[in-house]
Amino acid sequence: MSSPNYSFMRWLRPADAPTAKPTLVGKPTSRASRRSMGLGEFLHNLTPGTDKKLCVLDLGPTSPANINFLTDREMRVFNEDIIRAVKQPEYQTKAEDGSLQLDLDKFFAENLEYAENQFDAILCWDAPDYLPESLVKPLVGRIHTMLKPGGVLLAFFHTQDTGPESPHYRYDITQPDTLQMESRSSSRMERIFNNRHIENLFKDFASKRLFLGRDNLREVIVVR
Amino acid sequence: MWKARPEENNTMNTNAQQPAVNPVAATATTPNLNVPKDSKTQAYTDRADVGHIGKSVVIRGELTGNEDLYLDGEIEGNIDLRDHKLVIGPNGKIKATITARDIVLHGRVEGNIAAAERVELKKSCSLVGDVSTQRIVIEDGAFFKGAIDIKENPNRETRVEPKKSVSSGSGVSVSQPQAYSASSS
Numbered sequence: 053m054s055s056p057n058y059s060f061m062r063w064l065r066p067a068d069a070p071t072a073k074p075t076l077v078g079k080p081t082s083r084a085s086r087r088s089m090g091l092g093e094f095l096h097n098l099t100p101g102t103d104k105k106l107c108v109l110d111l112g113p114t115s116p117a118n119i120n121f122l123t124d125r126e127m128r129v130f131n132e133d134i135i136r137a138v139k140q141p142e143y144q145t146k147a148e149d150g151s152l153q154l155d156l157d158k159f160f161a162e163n164l165e166y167a168e169n170q171f172d173a174i175l176c177w178d179a180p181d182y183l184p185e186s187l188v189k190p191l192v193g194r195i196h197t198m199l200k201p202g203g204v205l206l207a208f209f210h211t212q213d214t215g216p217e218s219p220h221y222r223y224d225i226t227q228p229d230t231l232q233m234e235s236r237s238s239s240r241m242e243r244i245f246n247n248r249h250i251e252n253l254f255k256d257f258a259s260k261r262l263f264l265g266r267d268n269l270r271e272v273i274v275v276r
Numbered sequence: 277m278w279k280a281r282p283e284e285n286n287t288m289n290t291n292a293q294q295p296a297v298n299p300v301a302a303t304a305t306t307p308n309l310n311v312p313k314d315s316k317t318q319a320y321t322d323r324a325d326v327g328h329i330g331k332s333v334v335i336r337g338e339l340t341g342n343e344d345l346y347l348d349g350e351i352e353g354n355i356d357l358r359d360h361k362l363v364i365g366p367n368g369k370i371k372a373t374i375t376a377r378d379i380v381l382h383g384r385v386e387g388n389i390a391a392a393e394r395v396e397l398k399k400s401c402s403l404v405g406d407v408s409t410q411r412i413v414i415e416d417g418a419f420f421k422g423a424i425d426i427k428e429n430p431n432r433e434t435r436v437e438p439k440k441s442v443s444s445g446s447g448v449s450v451s452q453p454q455a456y457s458a459s460s461s
Contacts, residue, residue, distance in 0.1 A: 116414035
């Protein structure tokens with residue numbers, strides 16, 4: 053919305069003067085809202101128990117909104133930014149050909165160290181698209197172990213590569229069926245998963261449901 | 277021509293010999309704490325009843341106290357302030373289990389923290405550990421790895437709602453620095 057001062061000044065400007073709108077000072081953070089069928093389904097599956105709090109693991113960047121949303125619903129929230137962890141130099145080792153590889157043993161020794169059947173739900177967001185190939189299957193295996201039987205996982209998969217300069221988003225839950233996407237940093241997707249890949253990836257799980265959004269994002273609900 | 281009277285001269289000389297401000301008092305009242313330019317934090321650290329541990333101090337062991345504490349150094353061990361407030365400054369590097377009434381983090385902490393009332397994670401902070409508290413406020417940009425357990429408080433009925441972002445009206449909204457809080461109802 054334009055300021056009152058700007059609205060008033062444009063009447064005083066000559067007709068041929070170029071229109072100059074006020075610009076934002078500083079680096080703006082782009083945010084966009086999107087409806088999420090998958091999130092609605094995910095939350096629908098989370099029925100609180102009688103005595104114990106539900107345990108939810110968020111594998112995305114630290115999101116105050118998600119923590120607020122989930123703790124408001126009396127859930128115990130765990131947060132672990134897996135993409136940030138993967139980029140840490142201490143987990144990179146040099147292969148024989150000189151290329152950098154992820155040291156899986158070291159990574160799993162210091163990350164995702166949780167007991168079996170600990171979580172009722174895991175929010176994976178679009179992390180699999182950005183993780184190195186060697187980590188994807190072991191990660192899904194670890195998720196399978198950490199989830200309780202009947203536990204639910206929400207994951208997103210892009211259906212198009214948006215290029216090297218595309219922003220990597222943090223997904224903030226604002227309403228039970230609405231996400232706010234906030235760009236964090238530019239990051240290249242490692243690959244595009246198609247439906248068959250996704251089916252294979254979660255073959256050990258009991259059920260899978262896929263929702264394809266209009267923004268080329270496939271939402272997947274997986275139940276162990 | 278104007279001439280200064282002798283008594284005026286004396287006064288001027290006296291003033292010239294004495295410094296304008298007592299340096300000892302100035303040092304005592306305005307310590308260089310290197311705190312962030314947050315007026316509330318500055319006002320808090322300037323209070324006389326708040327203990328200070330500077331950024332060059334390294335402590336290994338157990339730290340207990342019966343007063344509020346501003347901590348900007350390195351601590352390894354346990355910190356127990358029970359009914360008091362602990363502020364970890366931007367230079368603070370803590371590897372400890374922390375227990376206090378209120379805990380405000382600007383620096384880096386590795387360890388579990390338990391606050392009887394409130395935890396604040398500022399945007400510059402990094403926390404690796406579990407949090408147990410009645411209320412938590414997290415600024416956008418804070419890094420957190422661990423679990424959050426909100427304890428129930430039957431006496432408290434109010435809750436702080438998250439600050440709204442400013443919408444530009446085009447579907448994409450421009451966010452201002454946000455702080456969200458969660459509390460038990």
